[in-house]
Amino acid sequence: MTAPLTPPPPPHDDSAHQIWQGPPAGAPVAGMYEQDGPGMKTEVREAAVITVAVALGGVLLGLLWWWLAPHVPLVGDEVGRSWVVYLKDSEGEQAAGVDGTFTLLGLAFGVVSALVVFLLRRRGGVPSVVALGVGGLLGSVLAWRLGVWLGPDADVIAHARAVGKGVTFSAPLKLGAKGALLAWPFAALLVHLGLTALFGPRDPELT
Numbered sequence: 001m002t003a004p005l006t007p008p009p010p011p012h013d014d015s016a017h018q019i020w021q022g023p024p025a026g027a028p029v030a031g032m033y034e035q036d037g038p039g040m041k042t043e044v045r046e047a048a049v050i051t052v053a054v055a056l057g058g059v060l061l062g063l064l065w066w067w068l069a070p071h072v073p074l075v076g077d078e079v080g081r082s083w084v085v086y087l088k089d090s091e092g093e094q095a096a097g098v099d100g101t102f103t104l105l106g107l108a109f110g111v112v113s114a115l116v117v118f119l120l121r122r123r124g125g126v127p128s129v130v131a132l133g134v135g136g137l138l139g140s141v142l143a144w145r146l147g148v149w150l151g152p153d154a155d156v157i158a159h160a161r162a163v164g165k166g167v168t169f170s171a172p173l174k175l176g177a178k179g180a181l182l183a184w185p186f187a188a189l190l191v192h193l194g195l196t197a198l199f200g201p202r203d204p205e206l207t
Contacts, residue, residue, distance in 0.1 A: 063146070132192055135188075140185070
């Protein structure tokens with residue numbers, strides 16, 4: 001007689017006693033990119049809000065420039081059937097004062113906008129810096145065009161005819177030095193980078 005067949009023993013399962021090993025250094029971990037993605041999206045979204053908010057500040061800058069900028073006096077004279085307009089004070093510095101007022105206001109707005117953004121976020125980051133620069137430039141352009149629109153009539157000949165011969169009137173508000181448009185973005189970038197370097201979060205020291 002043959003011995004009865006016995007079933008083979010079940011395979012030994014070591015899964016309960018197996019120690020989990022993490023992936024080797026540098027290997028991608030599942031979920032790592034998913035975690036970084038929303039963070040970058042949040043920074044880009046915040047940067048868009050900063051850009052719009054800073055650019056809208058150009059409305060206030062334009063109003064202040066229109067209010068504080070010195071007036072350039074002009075005088076019209078009728079020569080035959082045509083009109084000639086000339087500066088009442090040929091040696092006056094009002095035109096330079098118009099550009100200087102815009103530049104100083106732009107610097108002040110750059111400092112304030114950088115300080116506000118830093119206090120609200122308390123950290124740096126490329127999106128915030130780019131937002132400050134782009135928003136400051138857009139705000140400067142908006143302020144420039146708004147000031148010109150609010151200022152005196154751009155048609156000086158028609159204005160001279162309207163006020164009469166020999167009557168002093170103000171020249172149109174214009175920005176002679178277009179480089180003044182960069183005062184706001186440059187000031188914002190420098191101040192924000194300086195604040196981040198001095199008071200921003202520090203990386204933990206490696207031990």
